[in-house]
Amino acid sequence: MKIFILLFALVLSSVSYAKSERFVIKSAIIDESPTIQVSLPDTYSLSNSSSYPVLVVLDGSTQFQHIAAGNQFLSTYAIAPEMIVVSVSTLKRMLYFTPTEHEQFAGRSGKAHLFKDFLNKELLPKLQEKYRVAPYYMITGHSLAGLFTSYLALEKSSLFNAHISISPSFWWDDKALVKHYAGMKRDHLTSPKRWFLSIANEPGEMSESYQAMLEALEANKIDNLHWFSKSFPEDTHDSTPLVGNATALKTIFNDWNAVPEIDVMPLKELRQYYKSIVADYDYEFKLSLHQYNVYGLKAAYEGKTNWGVEILEQGVKDFPKSEILWDSLATAYELDDKINQALSASKLALELAQRNDSIFTSEITSQNKYLNSINASK
Template sequence: MTPNSQFDAVISISPSLWWDSDWLVLKSAELLPAKRAKPLRWFLSMASEPNEMASAFAAQIKQLQDGLGANSTGNASKQLHWFYKHFPDETHDSTPLVGNIEALKTLFAGWNAVPEIAVMPLKDLKHFYRQKSAEFGYDFPLFAQQYNVYGLKATYEQKTAWGVEILPEGTRAFPNSEVLWDSLATAYDLDGQLEQAIQASDKAVLLAKQTDSVFLNEILSQAKRLQSQAKK
């Protein structure tokens, strides 16, 4: 709950909030309106624990409802998103098993590292993930799979100029990815840049052989096809 800590998402599984006369509940009330550089997402759950465990948890939920509303609306402008769930059929020992799974599903609902988004140029792609970073409070740099999927998607949907923009940046970020180099060869080929396609394919073959890649046969097949084109 402390603003701007290293944690941007918190999971509380059957928390013992009753210690020291509900000190944690009282302290959290002071932190609810705190300004935060990044949004905090908090998931709380309670199993079948009785007495002070249940009463302190109920007090915490009421405090959140009174201070922030019934539950998180999903509005990215909100600085504290909170969620809770009761597991009446679980025990203090079993709740972590189901609670953590439910918490992760809830905290990151709607997040997909490679969502079905429209074909777009590199600058718009980066803007899309910057928006996601603002929403979730984490930086989401593009990784190899994203470069590969979006680069090929653009290429196959007749936006080859975008493909040969996205994939080269991918190979710069992940120079040892034989898959990215092979995809770049595909993009260059479909963009009518055969010489660059062969160069990218040669790099893919070299890396695939060095790592005994499971994609070696496919990469060799494309290399052979490109070399045949060059001889025509």
């Protein structure tokens, strides 16, 4: 029953209202001026100081929407961090997504190093200039773009921390990237990188070259490379990005959620937990609005109301304009038999909801009426 109540309460924060923006980069590195589309987290405007990791989506014209929506859903329940999701596409995929020049495609392939430089020197600095970007970068690609993200995973000069390669084209140029990996030295990478690879129901050179890469990964262990492989036999090459990217986010961040089950922690232990995984990610994640909401409500509903109150009180300090956190804090106060504080928090939640024309106004109004009825009956 408690789990049902908790899930119902979390529904308040599960609806996305993220802001999307577009701009053009006139590149001096690649022979294109890509249109960049950015989906900001739905909590971005609720704080002036919180920064967010970046997830770059290649072939964004077809892959951006479902990946952005998937991240927003998973982050709502603290399964993955909230991210600034960025779409970028190139018309010259063979040229810029292939790390070697194939003799059959001379002059039309082998310029992945230029696209890497475009990302490192033009796209990421532009994002840092325009948005509150945290120094944790992810990139996802499918097919030839998956070959490119695989290439980046093995490049120590790449700025990306985590990589998603959905049905990567390892067959390219007689499995050139597989052979390149097989010859790498154990100490090639100087900082941690996470790499998710997947394959669908794809016979022939796709599956054969994918298996060759897995065998190379097993045979040659590289320090600091944390790789994960999944198979989706019920999907095709074209359908697999939908399930593949959602699974990739859950897999790469499989140990990121401090309390994935019904267990709870006080605020101090939550902070210690995220310090303890810095070595794995090469980054210390700060608690997001959704994490404060999830962890605080979990603690309150599991009988640790003092923990829940403490977590949510810190949450409204970091995100003072969030009607959701103030409403959840009112719930925690009421469960902790602090009705006057609950009413104060609920009143502020309602004021914020009405001021911002929040889609949660009716739920927040209901809680406010309920708390007033309890107070009147005393």
